[in-house]
Amino acid sequence: MRLTRRDFIKTAGAATGTLAITSAIPMPAWAEGPAGGAILTAGRWGAMYVEVKDGKIVSSKGALPKTVPNSLQQTAPDQVHTTARIKYPMVRKSYLENPGKADGKRGNDPFVRVSWDQALKLIHEQHSRIRSSYGPSSIFAGSYGWRSSGVLHKAQTLLQRYMSMAGGYAGHTGDYSTGAAQVILPYVLGSVEVYEQPTTWPMILEHSQVVVLWGMNPLNTLKIAWSSTDEQGLEYFHLLKKSGKSVIAIDPMRSETIDFFGDSATWIAPNMGTDVAMMLGIAHTLVKKGLHDKAFLDKYTTGYPQFEEYLLGKTDKTEKTAEWAAGISGVPAEQIEKLADIFAGNKTMLMAGWGIQRQQYGEQRHWMLVTLAAMLGQIGTEGGGFGFTYHYSNGGNPTRVGGVLPAISAQIAGGSSAGNDWAVSDAVTSIPVARIVEALENPGGKYQHNGKEQTFPDIKMIWWAGGGNFTHHQDTNRLIKAWQKPELVVISESYWTAAAKHADIVLPITTSFERNDLTMTGDYSNQHLVPMKQA
Template identity: 50%
Template sequence: MSISRRSVLKASALFALVPLAPKLLSANEASMSEHADKMGKVMSKASEMKYVTSLVENGEVVTGAHWGILKATIKHGKIVSSNGLNTSKEKIKNPLQTVVADQVYAKSRIKHPMVRKSYLKDPHNSKPELRGKDEWVRVSYKKAIELIANAVKETREKKGPQAIFAGSYGWKSSGNMHNCVVLLQRYMSMGGGFTGITADYSTGAAQVMLPHVVGTLEVYNQQTVFPVVMENSKVIVIWGANPMVTLRIAYSVTEGSGLEFFNNLKKSDKKIILIDPIKSDTVQFLMDRKNSQWIAPIPNTDVAMMLGIMHTMYTTGKYDKKFLDNYTTGFDKFLDYMLGKTDGVVKDTKWASSICGVDEATMKDLAKTMFENRTMIMAGWGMQRAQHGEQPHWMLVTLASMIGQIGLPGGGFGFSYHYANGGNPTAKAAVIGGMNVGKATSGGAAWLQKASSVNIPVSKIADCLANPGKVIDANGGKVKYPDIDLIYWVGGNTIGHHQNINNYLKVWQKPSHIIVHDAFWTASTRHADIVMPTTTSYERDDISMSGDYSNLNIVPMKALVKRQYEAKDDYEIFSDLAEKAGFYKEYTEGKTPREWIEQFYNTALKSGKPQGISMPDFKTFWDKNMPITFEVPEEDKTYVRYSDFRDDPILNSLGTPSGKIEIYSEVVAKMNYDDCRGYPSWFEPVEWLGMKNKPAEFHLLSPHPELRLHSQLANTSLRDKYAVSDREPIWIHEEDAKAKGIKNGDIVRVFNARGEVLAGAVVGKHVRKGVLKLSEGAWYNPDSKGLCKNGCANVLTLDISTSKLANGNCPNTALVNIEKYKGKVEKVDIFEEPKNMRDFRI
C-alpha cells in the first residue's frame, strides 16, 4: 500500500493510533483441525458476536458518511429521510446527503451469497470467459465461506502469496472500524501475504513527482488556511479544479467548510481566474459576479500555457529572481529549455498559443496580474490524470516560484483546496484510530510468517494480469509483475473505475478465482466468481473523524436499521475466514465491532487528557449520539504553508536532496527516462486535438460527477436529476452539436477504437469547442455486442502510463467521435438484479 498522506488519512489502517499486539497461537492452542470442527458445529463463530447494540424504531439518529454528518429520520424501523446535521438556509445544500434510504433499499442490493454456476460446478474448470454472462446460483453463507477459504489456501500453497491480489482500491465507507480494504489486507497479511498496490488513481502522477520537487506528496497536505487566504489574497486562480462539486465529499466525513469558503469567496471583491476547458459548476457559480474570468485552454496543454506565462514574466522582468536564487535550485537549466537553447524552440506566448488555444494577450495579462498581486493558485488533479501528468504540477510549482510568493500569507500554490476541505484550520483534537493490517500468524508453514512485499502501481493491474513476469520502470527502480491467480476485491467498483474496460475484461478472465464483497450488483460483482453481500455503512455501528485535515469532529456512525437480507459486515466475513485458516483469535482479538469502536475512542480519550482535551466517557458519547467538536487554536487559524521554509530555508529545509524547491532534479535526470526529463517540460500527448493525424475528432474529458461520488450513489434518485433520456449526460458545444445534427436530449453514440457508449446530449456553451464532457463513474452496462447503454466513460479511455516515472493513469487523454444514435435503444438495467439468477439455495 502507498505510504502517502492520503493513505495515512484513508488507511487509518496502516498507521492507526491503536497498535495491535496479537498473541500468536501456541502449539498447545487450537489446531487447524479443531478450528475446522468448530466451523462444522456452527455456521459462523463470528455470528455469535452482537454486531449492533441497539436500533431506534422511531426517531432521529446521527451518523456519518463521505458526504457529511447526517441526521436520519426513522419510522417503524425504516429510513424515511436524511439530511445534513446543522443545516441552515445560509449554508450551501449538499444533495448527496438526502439519499440514505435509496442506498439501503436499492433494487440493486445483493441479497444473498451468490456463486457463478460454472465456478460452483468446478472451481478448477470454471470457464472464466463466462464471467459477466454465466448464471448465478444462490448458496448458503457457510458454502460461500468454504469456497473462498479453499481458493485462498489452494492459491497460496500452489503459487505463493504473490499470486493473490488484495490491493483493493476504492472509496470504501468512512468508518474506521469497518474499513473493508484494511480488513481484507489484515486477513491476507495474517494468513501469509499478498500482492498490494502503490499510489492511487486520484493523484497517481503528482504524488510520485512532487516529492522530487518539494519533498512531500503535497496533494494530501494541509493548505494555507482559508482565513489567511480571505484576508490576504488579491487574486485567486482556480486551475483545473471543481471544488463546488468535489468538496461535497471527503475520504473520512466532510465537515463542509470548503463549500462555505468558496461561497464567501464569491461574495468578496477578489479577482477570480478560472482555467478549465469545461464550464464546470464552480465556473458557473463564480462567474455570476464581477471580477471573474473564465479561460478554456485545449485539454492536456496546461504545461504549454504555463510556459507562455513564465516566458512573459522572464522577458518583462516581472519575476522574483531573489526567490529563485534563495529557495530553488536548477532554474538556470529550466531557463535554457524555456528560451529554446536546448531544443531550438522558444516557449513564448506565440508558441504556447498555437498549442493551448489561449490568445497571447490573455497569457501576458495573466503574467502581469499574478506577479503584481498577492496570488494563490489553487490547482486540481484532473490535469495530472493525463499522459505526462507529472509535468503540470511540477510546472505550476515553477510558475509559483517565479511569482515568488510561496510562504507568504495568501500567496503561492495549493493542490488540495478542492479536496476534503484542505484549508480548514486544524483543530486540537484527540484523533480516532482504526484497524491495522496485523501480522502473519504461526498457523502454517514457515513461508507464511512474512507478508508478501510485492506491490504494483495501482493503475497497472490490467497490464500485470496480461503480462506476468514483465519488468517495468517505476520512479527510478524496477517492478516485476507477479502471476496473479486470485483477485479479492472489496470497497470499490474496479470495472468501471479502470480505463479501457473492454481490454480490462479480457485480462479479467485470466485469474482462476475472483471474489468480490459489495452491497450492490455493480459491474465488478457481475464479473466475479463469488459474491458476498455486505452491509451499507447505515446498517452497522462505526466511528470516524470529520475533516481529513481539520480533525474537527469525532462522529458516531450509528446503525440506522437492521442488516438487510443476508448482508454481513466485512469484519464478520473475514473473521470466519480467519477461523477457517486458524487465526480467528488473532484476527478478532476476541472483540466485537462495538468493542473495537470503544477501544479506539478510549485510546483517543486517553491521548487527549495530557493535552487538556475534554471528552466524555464512551457510553456518554455513544448514548448522546452527537459529534464531539474540537476547538481550533488561534495559531492554527494563521497557518501559512511553507512560511517556515521561507523564514529559514536552511533550518527548515525541504525533503529534497538540495533542501530547496527543485526546478531541476538531478535524481530524476539520472533516471534517463525519455518521457520525463530533469526539469518540467512540454510533451505532446499520444492523443490530443493538436495532433496531425487524429484517430478521432473530439477530446473527451471525464471529470468527477456532480451528483455522485465516483460510482457511488449512481443507483439513487439523484440520477433522476441528471440523466438525459435515461443515460449519462454528455456535454457538447452548441456549434459542434449543430454540425453533427445533434439536439438537446438526443441519445448519442460516443465511440473510438476502444469501444462505444450511449449518452444523452446536453447542448450549450459549457465546454470549449471540440471538447466533450462525460463524467466518470457511470455504471458499466453493456448490451450483447459490448455497447455500454449507460455511458460509462472508461469504455473509451486510454489505459497507458503517465510516464515511466510515476505510472499514473491517463483517463483525460482520449479522443472520441460522436453521432446521433439511430439504432435500437435498449433499457438501462444495471440498477436491477441480474436476470440470470437461480432462486434456490445450495
Template identity: 85%
Template structure:
C-alpha cells in the same frame, strides 16, 4: 489456500482499492489485507487513481506528496490573497468528497470568496459548476484540453522576458532554475516558449497569456490546482510546472500566496482543530513474527502501481520501471476486491474485462450488484454503514468533528460485516485464528479503544471529551476546539523564513525545478524539468471528426456511488449518462439537445444523452466518470449506461509514476439510430436476487 500453496503469496492480489464507507473499524480494504497478512502475504498496490502522477512527482519537487496536505488556511486567503486562480479545479463538486467524512466548510469559504470582490480566474476547458457559481465574479478561460503545461510555459516566458519573475526567491529557495530557463527561452531546444507559441497549442490568445503574467506577478496570487489535469499522459508535468510557476512568482510561503493542490478535496484550508483524533484498525496484526509466534504477518510481498493492474494481468512476470526502480509483475491467480468499484474507475473497460478472465478466481465483497460484483466468481454480501457501528472524523485536515456512526438496522438478509467475515476465515487458517485476527476484541471493544485514545490525545491539548459510554448514548458529534495559531497557518512559511533550518524533503532541501534524481532515471517520458510533451491523443493528433473526451467528476454522486439512486432522475438524459457537447459540434453532427448519442472509438462505444451547451470548449465533449458499466454483448458490446471508461485509454502517465491517464482520449459522436436498448446496469445478474 491451494492457490497460495501452489503459486505463493504473490499470486493473490489483495491490493483492493476504491472508495469506501466512512469509519475507522469497518474499512474493507484494510480488513482484507489484515486477513491476507495472517494468511502469509499478498500482492498489493502502489498509489491510487486520484493522484497517481502527482503523489510520485511532488516528493522529487517539494519533498512531500503535497496533494494530501493541509493548505494555507481559508482565513489567510480571505485576508491576504488578491488573485485566486482555479486551475482545472471544480471545488463546488469535489468538496463533497473526503477520505473520512466532509466537514462541509469549504463551500462557505467559496461563498465568502465570491462576496469578497477578489479577482478569481478559472482555467478549465468546461464551464464547471464552480464557474457557474461565481458567474460574473470570475473570469473563465478555456484552454484546449491537456495543454496546461504549454499555457503555463507561455506565462513563465512572458515573466522572464519582462523581468517579472522573482530572481532572489529562485536563487535562495530553488535549485535547477537555470537549466529550466534555458528550455523556457529555447536555448536548449531552439523553441522559445513564447505566449504566441503557447497560443498555438492551448488556444488561449497570446495577449491573454501575457496579461496573466502581469496579473499574477503584480498581485498576491494563490494558484489552486486540481487533480484532473494530472490524470493525463505526462500528467507529472502539470503539477511540476504549476509549482515552478509559483516559484517564479516568489510568493510560496507568503500569507495568501503560493500554490495548493487540495483546496478542492476534503476542505483543505479549513484550519486544523485542537482535540482528539481517532486512530484506525491496522492492516497488520499485533504480535507478529517478531514477537516469536509462528503466524505470518507480512504485508504485501509484491506491490505495483495500481493503475497498471491490467498490465500485470496481461503480462505476468514481466519487468517494468517505476520511480527509478525496476519491478516485476506477479503472476496473479486470484483477486480479492473489497470495498471498491474498479470497473467504473479503471480505464478501457473492455480491456479490463478480458484481463479479468485470466485469474483462476475472483472474489468480491460488496453491498450492491456493481459491475465488479457481476464479474466475480464469488460475491460475499457485506453490510452497509447502516447495519453496523463505527466512528469517524470529519475533515481529513481539520479533524473538526468526531462522529458516532450508530447501527440503524440489523444486518439484512445474509450480509455480514467485513470484520466478522475475515475474523471467521482466520479461524479456518488455524485454530485460534479468530482471536489473533480480532486481537480478542469485538466491534464495540475496538470503538471504545479508538475513542479512549482520542480522548487521551484531547486531554493532552486541554480539550475535554466525555467518557465513551456517555458519548455513545448521547449519539451526538463532538466539535473540536478552534486553534488560533492553526487559523493562521501558511504552507511553507517555515521554509521561507529559514530554508537552512527548515529544509524540504528533497535531496537539495529546496524546491527542485530541475531534478538530478529524475535525470538519473533516464526516462524519455519524464524529463528532469517541467516540459511540454504531446500526448498520443489530443487535439493536435485528432483525425477529422474526432473530439477530446473529458471525464470530469459528477455533481450528483460520489464517483459511482448513488448512480442507481433517485438522484439520477435529476441529470439523466434519455435515461442515460449525459454528454456535454458544444453547439457547433452538435450542429455539425445533426445532434439536438436530448438526443440519444453514440460515442465511440477503437476501444468501445457508449450510449449517452446529448446536453448541448456553450459551457464547454468546441472540440471537447464531457462524459462524467462513475456511471456503472452496462455492456450489451448482443449489441456490439455497447455500454448502455454511458460508462466513460469504456472509451478512455489505459496507458501510464509515464514510467516515473505510472498513474492513470483517464483524461487522454479521442472519440467520435453521432446521433444514435439503432434499436431501443433497455438499461440493465442496476439489475442483478440473471438468476440472482437483488437481496444478495
C-alpha cells in the same frame, strides 16, 4: 475588496476571533434535526440525521448548518433500499460446478444463490489451494478504491489485515486520483504534497488578492471527503465569492464551480490537456518582462537556470512564448500575457486539482505549476503560493490538535494507518494500481516505475473490497479480457456493480447506515467526532 481580520470575523458570524480562525461557520454544534427522533450518523458526504419508519430509512438530511446545500445528504433511502443491492452470497454458475477451472466467461455467466457457509467454505478451500501452490504474491488484495466512512468498518483495510494474517499478499502503490503527481512531487518539493494541508483559508481570505482555480471543480468534489466531510470547504468558497477578490477559473468545461461564481469570476477555457503549454507561456512572459523573482529562485530553488534555457528555446530551438502557447492552448496570447501581469502584481494563490494529471505525462502539470509558483516568489508567504487539496476533503480548513480517533490498521503488529489508506502495509510485493491489467497480461514481466525495474507478480486470485476498479480503470475492454485469467475472483460489494458482475464469488456487505461505527469529519481539520449509529 481586501478583507481585514475584523471583516472576516464579521463575515463568518463568529462570537470570538478564535472561532473565526478555526471554522468558516462556528454556529451551534449541530443543526436542528428532523422530528420523530432521527438517528445521528455520518457518511463521506458529512454528518447526517436519518429518519427510520417501520424498519426502513425514509429520509436523510445534513446535521451541520450550511450555506451551500449538499444533495448527496438526501440519498440515504435510495442507497439502502435500491433494487441494485446484493442481498445474498452468490457464485457464478460454471464456477460453482467446477471451482478453479470454470467454464464460461466472467461477466456472462448467471449467478447462483448459496448460503454463507457454502460461500466461505468455497473461498477458504480455493484460497488455501492457491496460496500453498503459488505463494502469497499470487493473491492480489490491493483492493484500491473508495470505502465507507468509519474507523473500524474499512473494507480495504480489513481485507488486507486478514491477508496479512494469512501470510501476505500482492498489494498496490499509488492511486488513480494522483498517481502521476505523487510520484514526481517528492523530487520537486520533498513530500507527496497532493495530500498535504495547504495554506489555510483564513489566511487566504485575509491576504490573497487573486485566487486561481486551475483544473478543479470544488462545488462538485467537496460534497464528499475521504472519511467524512466537515462541510467547510464549500462554505469557504462561498466566503471567497462574497469577498470581492479576483477569482480566475481555468477549465475547458463550464463546471458547477463556474456557474457558482458566475460574473464574480473570470473563466478561461483552454484546449483539453494543454495546461503545461499555457503555464509555460505565462512563465515566458514573466521572464520577458522581468517579473520573475530572481532572489527567491536563487535562494530557495535548484535547477532554475536549466529550466530557463528550455523556456527561452536555447535547448530545443523553440521559445515558449505567449504566442507559442496560444497556438497550443487556444487561449489568446494577450490573455496569457495579462495573466502573467496579474499573477506577479498581486498576492496570488494558485489552487490546482488532481484531474489534470490523470493522463500520459500527467506529472508535468503539477511540476510546472510549482515551477510557476516559484517564479512568482510567493511560496510560503501569507496567502500566496500554491495548494493541491482545496477541492477535496476540505483542504485549507485549519487543523485541530484535539483528540483524533485512531483507525484500525492493515498491519497485524499494531500501529495505525492514521487515515492514509493509500499507504498500503504488509504486502509481500506491490504494483502501481493502474498497472493491474499489465500484471495480469504479463505475469513475471519486467516494468519501469519511479526509476526502478520491477517484476509483475503472477496473480492467480483477486479479492476486491470497498471499491470498483471497473469504473476507475482506463480501457475497460482490455480490463475485461485480462480479468479472465485468474483462477478466482472474489468481490465484496453492496451493489451489482460492473466489478461484481465480473466476479466468481460475490459477498454482500452493509452500507455505513446499517452498522455502528465512529468517524472524524475533515481529513485535514479533524473538526468533529461523529457517532455513526446504525439506522
